[in-house]
Amino acid sequence: MERLPGFRDFYPEPLPQPDMWSADARQYIFGRWRTTAQKYGFREYDGPPLEPLELFTLKSGSEIVGQLYNFQDKGERDISLRPEMTPTLARMVAAHERNYKKPIKWFATPQLFRYERQQKGRLREHFQFNADIIGEKDPAADAELIALLVDTLRSFGLTEKDFIIRISSRNAWHEFFQRRQSDPAREYEFYQIIDKLEGQDPQDNEQKLTGLGISISEVMAMIQGGEPTAELKNVLDNLAARGLQNYVKVDHGVVRGLAYYTGIVFEAFDRKGEFRAIAGGGRYDNLVKLLSAGKVELPALGFGMGDVVLLELLKARSLLPKFDGKIDVFCLIENETLRPASLKLIQDLRSADLAVDYAFVLTKSDKQFKRAQELKSSFTVRLEQNGDGSLVAKVKNLSTREEKSLSPADAVRDLSAVRRP
Amino acid sequence: MERLPGFRDFYPEPLPQPDMWSADARQYIFGRWRTTAQKYGFREYDGPPLEPLELFTLKSGSEIVGQLYNFQDKGERDISLRPEMTPTLARMVAAHERNYKKPIKWFATPQLFRYERQQKGRLREHFQFNADIIGEKDPAADAELIALLVDTLRSFGLTEKDFIIRISSRNAWHEFFQRRQSDPAREYEFYQIIDKLEGQDPQDNEQKLTGLGISISEVMAMIQGGEPTAELKNVLDNLAARGLQNYVKVDHGVVRGLAYYTGIVFEAFDRKGEFRAIAGGGRYDNLVKLLSAGKVELPALGFGMGDVVLLELLKARSLLPKFDGKIDVFCLIENETLRPASLKLIQDLRSADLAVDYAFVLTKSDKQFKRAQELKSSFTVRLEQNGDGSLVAKVKNLSTREEKSLSPADAVRDLSAVRRP
Numbered sequence: 001m002e003r004l005p006g007f008r009d010f011y012p013e014p015l016p017q018p019d020m021w022s023a024d025a026r027q028y029i030f031g032r033w034r035t036t037a038q039k040y041g042f043r044e045y046d047g048p049p050l051e052p053l054e055l056f057t058l059k060s061g062s063e064i065v066g067q068l069y070n071f072q073d074k075g076e077r078d079i080s081l082r083p084e085m086t087p088t089l090a091r092m093v094a095a096h097e098r099n100y101k102k103p104i105k106w107f108a109t110p111q112l113f114r115y116e117r118q119q120k121g122r123l124r125e126h127f128q129f130n131a132d133i134i135g136e137k138d139p140a141a142d143a144e145l146i147a148l149l150v151d152t153l154r155s156f157g158l159t160e161k162d163f164i165i166r167i168s169s170r171n172a173w174h175e176f177f178q179r180r181q182s183d184p185a186r187e188y189e190f191y192q193i194i195d196k197l198e199g200q201d202p203q204d205n206e207q208k209l210t211g212l213g214i215s216i217s218e219v220m221a222m223i224q225g226g227e228p229t230a231e232l233k234n235v236l237d238n239l240a241a242r243g244l245q246n247y248v249k250v251d252h253g254v255v256r257g258l259a260y261y262t263g264i265v266f267e268a269f270d271r272k273g274e275f276r277a278i279a280g281g282g283r284y285d286n287l288v289k290l291l292s293a294g295k296v297e298l299p300a301l302g303f304g305m306g307d308v309v310l311l312e313l314l315k316a317r318s319l320l321p322k323f324d325g326k327i328d329v330f331c332l333i334e335n336e337t338l339r340p341a342s343l344k345l346i347q348d349l350r351s352a353d354l355a356v357d358y359a360f361v362l363t364k365s366d367k368q369f370k371r372a373q374e375l376k377s378s379f380t381v382r383l384e385q386n387g388d389g390s391l392v393a394k395v396k397n398l399s400t401r402e403e404k405s406l407s408p409a410d411a412v413r414d415l416s417a418v419r420r421p
Numbered sequence: 422m423e424r425l426p427g428f429r430d431f432y433p434e435p436l437p438q439p440d441m442w443s444a445d446a447r448q449y450i451f452g453r454w455r456t457t458a459q460k461y462g463f464r465e466y467d468g469p470p471l472e473p474l475e476l477f478t479l480k481s482g483s484e485i486v487g488q489l490y491n492f493q494d495k496g497e498r499d500i501s502l503r504p505e506m507t508p509t510l511a512r513m514v515a516a517h518e519r520n521y522k523k524p525i526k527w528f529a530t531p532q533l534f535r536y537e538r539q540q541k542g543r544l545r546e547h548f549q550f551n552a553d554i555i556g557e558k559d560p561a562a563d564a565e566l567i568a569l570l571v572d573t574l575r576s577f578g579l580t581e582k583d584f585i586i587r588i589s590s591r592n593a594w595h596e597f598f599q600r601r602q603s604d605p606a607r608e609y610e611f612y613q614i615i616d617k618l619e620g621q622d623p624q625d626n627e628q629k630l631t632g633l634g635i636s637i638s639e640v641m642a643m644i645q646g647g648e649p650t651a652e653l654k655n656v657l658d659n660l661a662a663r664g665l666q667n668y669v670k671v672d673h674g675v676v677r678g679l680a681y682y683t684g685i686v687f688e689a690f691d692r693k694g695e696f697r698a699i700a701g702g703g704r705y706d707n708l709v710k711l712l713s714a715g716k717v718e719l720p721a722l723g724f725g726m727g728d729v730v731l732l733e734l735l736k737a738r739s740l741l742p743k744f745d746g747k748i749d750v751f752c753l754i755e756n757e758t759l760r761p762a763s764l765k766l767i768q769d770l771r772s773a774d775l776a777v778d779y780a781f782v783l784t785k786s787d788k789q790f791k792r793a794q795e796l797k798s799s800f801t802v803r804l805e806q807n808g809d810g811s812l813v814a815k816v817k818n819l820s821t822r823e824e825k826s827l828s829p830a831d832a833v834r835d836l837s838a839v840r841r842p
Contacts, residue, residue: 001473001475001479001512001712001713001714003468003469003473003512004469004471004494004498007468007471008469009466009467009509009516010465010466010467011513012464012466012521012527016517016519016520016521017517017520020517023464023466024464024465027465038776039774039776039777040771040777040778041748041776041778043433043444043746044431044433044444044445045430045431045432045433045444046431046444047424047428047430048425048428048429048430049470049532050425050428051424051425052424052425054422055422058422071492073490074536081471091422091424095430096437096438096441098437099437099438100437101795105778115494115495136782138781138782140782141781144781147768151771151772241761241762241764241765242767243768291422292422293422325464327462339662340658341662343662343663344662344663344664346663347568347663347664347665350460350572351572353456354460355460355461355462356460356461357461357526360524360557360559360562360565361557361559361561371522374522375462
């Protein structure tokens with residue numbers, strides 16, 4: 001029986017094959033996402049992985065359905081696995097926003113799904129760190145969010161040599177568009193062209209832009225030399241005050257393809273340009289209103305960072321720690337009469353918050369010792385019986401090879417003092 | 422827009438309404454599950470939330486489909502949201518078992534789904550702690566698994582006064598059945614009757630048992646006075662050696678309804694009998710072979726513990742900690758000229774691993790201070806400018822009300838020394 005195409009199994013390390021996905025690396029990434037968000041005062045939330053299909057089409061139009069993992073449930077509801085978190089967030093905030101002080105700073109680490117034509121190696125799910133600020137229109141919030149993005153990437157050991165955040169503003173492009181084209185209905189079409197400029201045939205681009213009454217040279221001049229708007233300057237100054245100026249630059253080539261962005265937009269890239277965008281986001285001041293059917297009106301902004309590109313980048317830069325599933329103590333049980341006392345010792349060590357393992361059935365001492373080494377145990381402990389029937393615990397430090405003889409109670413005290421953080 | 426029936430939104434605390442689900446409580450539960458499993462040397466894994474439908478029908482028969490959240494995807498595959506983790510585990514182990522030393526000790530905390538007729542308050546998803554041992558037939562593994570279950574519940578502050586683990590053995594019932602009924606095809610039917618004995622009409626039970634040539638009085642005698650099998654004695658002795666004898670008792674009324682259990686089975690209940698089972702599991706020595714189409718044969722055992730009953734129990738026993746989203750420092754910014762230096766200070770505090778918040782836009786001092794209190798901040802810090810232009814940081818401890826004047830660098834040093842663990 002095979003798993004479904006485009007889905008991942010996560011195995012414990014060490015991985016038998018290098019192309020497998022590591023549950024330990026995933027947990028490491030989740031941990032850094034969570035602790036960095038908490039340092040910034042963001043609180044965790046989550047919603048269901050399944051939502052009514054309408055929640056997503058309301059936001060993105062019915063074209064989105066072609067990319068969704070949607071279906072009809074047994075109650076004949078049209079539903080979908082979530083392709084993104086923002087609609088769920090907007091739904092949750094709209095339902096209870098009166099009870100939360102603004103600005104709301106929330107984060108989540110959902111698994112997201114899409115169903116596109118299957119391509120080799122293309123995944124149909126990934127995990128995404130989502131951080132959003134709701135209820136603050138000042139660009140100070142945009143700067144805070146971008147600073148969180150910088151510090152999240154730095155928490156993995158990435159530096160200003162590894163990544164850059166390109167910042168732009170929909171407002172700058174909005175002004176540019178308005179001066180050249182009077183039909184506001186075509187504005188989204190324009191953003192889509194700009195967003196995909198790099199990957200497309202230059203003649204195609206020129207033709208499409210001409211159709212909007214805009215020349216490619218005007219667009220290129222804007223991308224290469226467009227002046228930062230007042231809000232962009234404000235954000236850059238704020239980030240510079242934090243000492244983060246080397247992590248960001250204005251780049252009007254970033255517009256983000258999605259229809260709902262309304263202000264500052266940004267994307268994080270690796271400096272070498274080897275990978276797709278590491279993260280992206282921006283301001284979406286009208287979306288909460290749209291998704292709450294007009295009931296709640298709150299300015300908002302957020303970003304998403306997927307686990308797949310991040311993991312590729314960390315691997316490429318050799319920044320992933322070793323996940324060896326190291327335990328603290330391996331208890332050697334050398335004969336069955338010592339098993340009850342050894343089980344008691346194991347229980348006491350675990351109660352002292354040590355990670356402990358042992359062999360379920362009696363095997364040769366050297367086989368048990370080998371297992372202790374495979375598990376990267378810091379210590380072994382084994383009980384011996386004295387002539388008077390009392391027990392002595394032999395505690396061995398596997399790095400120094402030093403061995404001590406202690407009472408079982410002292411062994412627990414001794415070992416719990418040196419446990420890993 | 423409403424969420425789907427039977428699904429949960431998880432909000433940050435403090436919760437506006439007591440019947441809402443707390444993202445903080447969920448994370449607390451995940452944390453205890455994870456750290457206890459790791460103390461026992463269990464390693465984390467995970468699989469996809471979607472699997473081929475066949476993976477579940479192969480194990481549980483096609484009757485299971487009525488309870489599954491299953492559908493056809495756009496590629497016309499019959500698939501299902503996972504109703505349990507064991508088939509995924511067996512699939513994953515079968516694919517790579519040669520590369521992992523036995524016994525394999527793995528855990529996961531998956532979200533599981535079922536689609537039953539909707540009843541008021543009945544959920545269609547929950548999270549479940551799964552711990553399994555694969556590749557060990559000795560009852561020492563059963564004892565280890567039950568000890569992990571005990572310590573997981575104890576990690577939440579529950580004691581022997583709060584819960585009991587009832588242990589039985591399929592082997593005891595197997596012998597009982599064989600002595601009375603020669604058709605092995607009817608054995609599963611028999612287990613289902615025993616499993617549901619308590620909730621059913623006694624006359625119905627009697628009639629069903631008579632149909633199998635078994636009297637209700639024989640069954641009751643077995644439940645109330647059946648002798649522990651040798652394997653059960655072995656497990657009880659092992660747990661007693663660990664000092665856990667008061668957490669377990671033999672109870673042949675526990676058989677577990679599922680077809681695939683082959684040995685020791687057990688369920689954890691609250692002592693007062695107010696809730697459904699907190700956890701349940703047992704040995705399933707033939708399942709890996711079945712689910713790997715005969716390719717891999719490994720004895721195995723495991724348990725599952727859901728988050729919903731556990732949370733109800735912890736609430737009822739007042740064992741849930743307060744999740745107040747406490748921050749370490751709130752930075753008061755009293756005029757705009759101090760904002761750049763304040764942002765630098767905030768950045769330095771966060772770089773020292775402190776959780777820091779502040780107001781994005783200038784508001785009255787007392788309003789900012791009130792916000793610091795609402796966020797349960799341990800400290801406030803605010804910058805002031807001396808006559809010579811140098812900055813002083815006023816650090817206030819909000820519990821003692823004591824205030825210190827320090828240089829900004831010393832404030833960071835001072836505060837990082839007292840940060841929360």
